[in-house]
Amino acid sequence: MKEKLEIRAKSGTYPLWIGTGALKELAGFLRGRNPSKLLIVTDPTVKQLHLDTLLEEIGDDFPYGVYTVPKGEEAKTFREYERLLTFALEEELDRRSLFLAFGGGAVGDLTGFAAATFMRGIGYVQIPTTILAHDSAIGGKTAINHPLGKNLIGAFHHPLAVFYELSFLETLPVREKLSGFAEIIKEACIGSPDFLQELMEEIDGPEKLVPENLYLPLKKGILVKKHFVERDEREESVRAFLNFGHTLGHALEKEMGYGRIAHGEAVATGMVFALSLSGAFAGFCAPYEGWTGDWLRWLETLGYRTKLPASLSPERLAERMKLDKKREKGRLRFVLLRKIGEPVLTAVPEAAVIEHLTRMKGA
Numbered sequence: 001m002k003e004k005l006e007i008r009a010k011s012g013t014y015p016l017w018i019g020t021g022a023l024k025e026l027a028g029f030l031r032g033r034n035p036s037k038l039l040i041v042t043d044p045t046v047k048q049l050h051l052d053t054l055l056e057e058i059g060d061d062f063p064y065g066v067y068t069v070p071k072g073e074e075a076k077t078f079r080e081y082e083r084l085l086t087f088a089l090e091e092e093l094d095r096r097s098l099f100l101a102f103g104g105g106a107v108g109d110l111t112g113f114a115a116a117t118f119m120r121g122i123g124y125v126q127i128p129t130t131i132l133a134h135d136s137a138i139g140g141k142t143a144i145n146h147p148l149g150k151n152l153i154g155a156f157h158h159p160l161a162v163f164y165e166l167s168f169l170e171t172l173p174v175r176e177k178l179s180g181f182a183e184i185i186k187e188a189c190i191g192s193p194d195f196l197q198e199l200m201e202e203i204d205g206p207e208k209l210v211p212e213n214l215y216l217p218l219k220k221g222i223l224v225k226k227h228f229v230e231r232d233e234r235e236e237s238v239r240a241f242l243n244f245g246h247t248l249g250h251a252l253e254k255e256m257g258y259g260r261i262a263h264g265e266a267v268a269t270g271m272v273f274a275l276s277l278s279g280a281f282a283g284f285c286a287p288y289e290g291w292t293g294d295w296l297r298w299l300e301t302l303g304y305r306t307k308l309p310a311s312l313s314p315e316r317l318a319e320r321m322k323l324d325k326k327r328e329k330g331r332l333r334f335v336l337l338r339k340i341g342e343p344v345l346t347a348v349p350e351a352a353v354i355e356h357l358t359r360m361k362g363a
């Protein structure tokens with residue numbers, strides 16, 4: 001089963017094919033655009049597991065190159081960005097060429113940023129291969145990391161199309177599945193109580209994270225993302241809600257070290273923290289009281305970290321958060337929940353941030 005959705009962003013509408021067989025739509029799309037050359041950007045794992053399948057679908061109609069970047073956040077550096085652009089120049093890509101981002105969110109973010117800036121911007125296509133990349137492949141946020149923090153250098157540049165072939169998800173390790181599922185939980189938290197309830201009922205253990213169970217959750221998650229992106233392409237207002245859990249999440253990734261904690265794992269802990277702040281600053285129920293108790297236990301059953309490692313300093317984390325892009329006039333702003341499905345963007349004093357982080361510390 002596969003279907004076509006459309007992302008209607010202010011700067012243009014593009015198709016997103018999702019399902020088993022979504023990749024079959026790629027060749028027709030490429031013939032319609034007739035690019036001068038394709039540059040497939042991927043990482044070593046995806047290359048080894050799935051590149052042959054992609055090349056088979058592309059066929060012999062277009063000249064192509066393949067460029068391999070390191071796995072994970074190591075791809076999102078100034079060095080890798082420059083190396084990729086150098087390769088593209090050496091391969092004689094021109095303005096009618098296309099980048100194909102073939103992999104997870106790290107590959108997609110780097111490739112999108114390269115496409116946004118190569119010869120002042122050329123087209124690219126997202127071919128996501130992780131659960132997480134249902135989120136990163138749409139909406140046009142592209143970025144690399146700065147040594148000081150996550151995603152600090154980037155551009156808004158939407159892909160021309162997204163081909164989300166769900167059979168690629170079969171080879172994902174469980175840790176990557178959980179990392180990606182955290183973004184679906186995020187979308188449900190800011191989306192609607194019914195969506196979240198369904199997730200809690202249907203995904204009651206990591207073993208349930210298989211493509212046949214994920215079609216609907218992924219589609220619903222994408223619809224939540226589409227809703228906010230279509231209303232606010234460049235994060236001037238409601239798009240910020242998609243950042244639920246990310247203020248602490250990004251600080252944790254930087255503080256613990258990229259790769260030691262996956263993006264979605266950090267976002268899961270960040271959502272627990274945001275919920276704790278929501279109790280104090282948005283009128284939501286306090287952690288472990290009523291509904292949030294069930295939610296926290298569900299996260300723990302799935303294997304997410306709901307406590308902060310004791311070795312981390314709340315003060316240092318608060319300092320890291322000061323580079324968050326939602327910061328305004330020197331004040332930290334968090335996406336909090338008034339209720340499930342009712343996010344708000346609220347400034348929180350630093351002292352309260354440190355106090356709530358301290359409360360969240362585990363053994």
Ligand SMILES: NC(=O)c1ccc[n+]([C@@H]2O[C@H](COP(=O)([O-])OP(=O)(O)OC[C@H]3O[C@@H](n4cnc5c(N)ncnc54)[C@H](O)[C@@H]3O)[C@@H](O)[C@H]2O)c1
Pocket residue numbers: 043044045046049071072073076103104105106107108109129130131132133135136137138139140141142143151168169170171172173176179183262263
């Ligand atoms: N642009 C956005 O809107 C947006 C949204 C969410 C996250 N992100 C970014 O996305 C990144 C995280 O995404 P991710 O976890 O998908 O990134 P990733 O590209 O690092 O992939 C995670 C790991 O999974 C492996 N992998 C990928 N596909 C596989 C498959 N089919 N089978 C087996 N292994 C596979 C990769 O080799 C890698 O080791 C972060 O950098 C985050 O900041 C961006």
Ligand SMILES: O=C(O)C(=O)C[C@@H](O)[C@H](O)[C@H](O)COP(=O)(O)O
Pocket residue numbers: 135139141143150151183235239240242243246325
């Ligand atoms: O699309 C968005 O907007 C998001 O915030 C989605 C997030 O899941 C994603 O991790 C994004 O890259 C974070 O954006 P940033 O602006 O905080 O870097």
Ligand SMILES: [Zn+2]
Pocket residue numbers: 135183246263267
């Ligand atoms: Zn994210």
